[in-house]
Amino acid sequence: MLQFGGRVCVVSAVVWLLLAGLAAASSDLFDNQLGDISYCKKQCQITIKNKSPAKDSILNACHRGCRLYSICQFVNGNAGFNTSREECQGACQEAYSKLLEQEACSTGCASQPSEPEIKRRKVSMVIQ
Secondary structure (H helix, E strand, O other): OOOOHHHHHHHHHHHHHHHHHHHHHOHHHHHHHHOOOHHHHHHHHHHHOOOOOOHHHHHHHHHHHHHHHHHHHHHHHHHOHHHHHHHHHHHHHHHOOOHHHHHHHHHHHHHOOOHHHHHHHHHHHHHO
């Protein structure tokens, strides 16, 4: 590995960039299976807007909370709103060691509407 030091780093960086691009491009694909988190992301921006100097990491933690809740809801099915919310908040505590990031992630959990609520909002938008 030391012989190719520069090349390994470049290849590794390119692979990570490709994976990051793929993840960003495929977020719409996950929305179909796991639920749309765009409303939750907007709520994160409103809530986190002026709360912290490290806005990017805090905002990303909130966005992750949105997605974590939708994953918990997908896995739990009809087990209930509270079960998914509790699991999401537990996952936030495990994922983040910094208190502000834990709180932001939990805010994302709380801001993500349930699947029936998302469907109701989409129907009301079509009717308008």
